[in-house]
Amino acid sequence: MKKIAYITIVAALLMGSISAVGQDTDPMSKGSSALSFGLGPGIPFSYSSGFGPGIVFKYDYSLFEVGPGTISFGGLFGVAHFWDSYYWANTDYNYSTTNMGFAFRAAYHYGFDVKGLDCYGGFGIGTWFSFYNDSYDYYNRNSFYAGVLPCAFIGTSYYFNDVVGINGEFGYNFTYAQIGMTFKLK
Numbered sequence: 001m002k003k004i005a006y007i008t009i010v011a012a013l014l015m016g017s018i019s020a021v022g023q024d025t026d027p028m029s030k031g032s033s034a035l036s037f038g039l040g041p042g043i044p045f046s047y048s049s050g051f052g053p054g055i056v057f058k059y060d061y062s063l064f065e066v067g068p069g070t071i072s073f074g075g076l077f078g079v080a081h082f083w084d085s086y087y088w089a090n091t092d093y094n095y096s097t098t099n100m101g102f103a104f105r106a107a108y109h110y111g112f113d114v115k116g117l118d119c120y121g122g123f124g125i126g127t128w129f130s131f132y133n134d135s136y137d138y139y140n141r142n143s144f145y146a147g148v149l150p151c152a153f154i155g156t157s158y159y160f161n162d163v164v165g166i167n168g169e170f171g172y173n174f175t176y177a178q179i180g181m182t183f184k185l186k
Contacts, residue, residue, distance in 0.1 A: 027118045028109040033061040033185045038178030042080025046130035046145040048097035054080030054175040069110035076103040078174030093136045101128040101174045116159040124151030
């Protein structure tokens with residue numbers, strides 16, 4: 001996880017050296033779309049607990065101009081993995097949980113007239129799935145759970161050029177916080 005985070009940061013810094021010539025002051029203007037990915041601490045659902053690394057993929061498409069900004073619609077897909085093992089009463093206990101989630105999102109984007117900056121906030125709704133495995137001695141239990149995934153988030157992206165940027169987001173999505181890369185598609 002740390003190695004991936006370091007690679008992401010180094011790639012972002014290298015992209016920062018690329019010229020911003022011709023870059024829009026509003027990266028998410030009407031008709032624009034972006035694909036992003038981020039890494040961060042996953043939200044534990046069902047029987048998961050503690051810290052679990054999560055990865056999130058997001059897509060946003062700006063559809064409407066509203067005042068000085070735009071409204072985007074898009075989606076999110078995330079995966080997080082939690083695990084733990086401990087020894088008690090002469091028995092090894094192990095559990096692992098893999099969470100997956102999908103959500104539809106809507107966000108308001110505003111760039112504050114700063115070249116390459118996109119600040120946004122929004123809400124969404126989706127579903128999560130949790131695959132749980134618990135084992136000790138010769139006992140093994142597999143379970144499946146599902147639930148509603150409400151989303152509320154704020155974030156910002158900074159584009160180094162017309163295509164590549166960095167992205168950070170906080171809230172209750174699939175992760176509590178995430179940092180990663182974003183790519184403007186259109």
